[in-house]
Amino acid sequence: xxDKQWALALRLVGLLFIVVxxxxxxxxxxxxxxxxxxxxxxxxxxxxxxxxxKRRYRLSHGLTVATAFVLFLLFCIxxxxxxxxxxxxxxxxxxxxxxxxxxxxQVVLSWLSxxxxxxxxxxxxxxxxxxxxDNMHQAVEYLAEASLSLIxxxxxxxxxxxxxxxxxxxxxxxxxxxxxxxxxxxRPLAEELMKIVDTNVGTFIRGSLIRxxxxxVVTGIVLSVIGMPYAxxxxxxxxxxxxxxxxxxxxxxxxxxxxxxxPLTPSPLLIIAVYVGIQILDGMFLAPVVLGRIVKLRPxxxxxxxxxxxxxxxLLGMILAVPVAGMIKGVxxxxxxxxxxxxxx
Numbered sequence: 159x160x161d162k163q164w165a166l167a168l169r170l171v172g173l174l175f176i177v178v179x180x181x182x183x184x185x186x187x188x189x190x191x192x193x194x195x196x197x198x199x200x201x202x203x204x205x206x207x208x209x210x211x212k213r214r215y216r217l218s219h220g221l222t223v224a225t226a227f228v229l230f231l232l233f234c235i236x237x238x239x240x241x242x243x244x245x246x247x248x249x250x251x252x253x254x255x256x257x258x259x260x261x262x263x264q265v266v267l268s269w270l271s272x273x274x275x276x277x278x279x280x281x282x283x284x285x286x287x288x289x290x291x292d293n294m295h296q297a298v299e300y301l302a303e304a305s306l307s308l309i310x311x312x313x314x315x316x317x318x319x320x321x322x323x324x325x326x327x328x329x330x331x332x333x334x335x336x337x338x339x340x341x342x343x344x345r346p347l348a349e350e351l352m353k354i355v356d357t358n359v360g361t362f363i364r365g366s367l368i369r370x371x372x373x374x375v376v377t378g379i380v381l382s383v384i385g386m387p388y389a390x391x392x393x394x395x396x397x398x399x400x401x402x403x404x405x406x407x408x409x410x411x412x413x414x415x416x417x418x419x420x421p422l423t424p425s426p427l428l429i430i431a432v433y434v435g436i437q438i439l440d441g442m443f444l445a446p447v448v449l450g451r452i453v454k455l456r457p458x459x460x461x462x463x464x465x466x467x468x469x470x471x472x473l474l475g476m477i478l479a480v481p482v483a484g485m486i487k488g489v490x491x492x493x494x495x496x497x498x499x500x501x502x503x
Contacts, residue, residue, distance in 0.1 A: 192474060193314060197321035201329055202360035203367065204230055208326065223327045230322070241394065248391040350492055358484035369444045370400040373436060380432050381414070384424050388417070396433075400440070401477045403460050407437045455483055 208226040211217055217225070333352065340348045374397020382389035392414050399406035411433040418429040455463075460480055467479025 197318050197325055199363055200322050201325045203364055227323050244390050248388045354488035358481045362481050366401055370397040373397055373400045
């Protein structure tokens with residue numbers, strides 16, 4: 159009995175060392191892991207297009223991969239040539255005019271601070287309002303530092319293209335080999351797990367991409383129509399942050415609301431109404447139609463997953479948090495259907 163306890167303890171210690179060692183290795187190669195994850199997400203987006211070309215035009219595997227990859231490259235070139243110059247112009251204009259906007263916003267914040275004194279609001283609230291301008295200064299400094307990393311980002315982009323091509327070429331072969339390695343008795347379970355991954359990663363990412371594209375375009379157009387400056391830049395931010403369920407839209411609305419405090423921009427209430435209206439459109443129509451019932455998670459589960467993902471992996475972690483949480487739930491539901499689990503109950 160004692161020998162069995164010691165054997166179990168040694169196994170647990172060994173497992174702990176393996177987990178810690180694995181986490182240390184992943185942390186050491188986090189840059190490579192990030193590139194592979196981004197490449198894998200792009201491959202999940204392109205894979206249905208590759209399969210469609212193969213079925214529709216009966217092309218060879220190599221030709222369908224090359225065609226899907228070239229279409230992806232053309233799309234990237236289109237986005238860069240169309241959006242980047244305008245965004246670059248708006249960013250420069252925002253940086254040049256930022257002191258003017260900041261001075262006007264500080265007048266509004268000073269008025270708000272006086273109102274809090276009159277309304278006898280807590281000191282913590284007043285100090286938070288007064289610190290907003292300092293936080294905006296820090297945000298601009300952060301953006302300036304981030305712009306210096308564009309060269310490194312360009313290198314990463316070409317590495318991602320390289321990985322995408324080869325991952326796309328071997329994607330189906332790797333999936334098949336993984337299934338074939340597993341013993342015949344366990345292959346149905348492995349196929350179920352593969353379906354869970356496909357649903358929560360592939361379908362979710364593709365659906366979210368469509369949602370975010372629509373939200374970004376609609377936000378940019380509406381803000382432009384009502385006369386909001388930097389409408390394209392704010393639309394791009396809205397589209398990017400809409401990947402983050404529940405929390406993302408509020409994050410994207412912050413810079414627009416702050417800019418609307420300037421007298422030369424539309425009313426903050428109008429800007430808030432625009433963002434709320436677009437999110438109602440997203441929540442009531444886009445998400446149910448595009449995502450369907452892919453995300454079968456409670457809102458509190460999604461929020462906790464996003465916060466944890468952001469703490470562990472930044473923006474990429476927040477984007478992947480929901481698919482990972484969905485996979486975990488799918489695996490747990492699959493285990494519950496397992497006869498061994500049913501016997502325990």
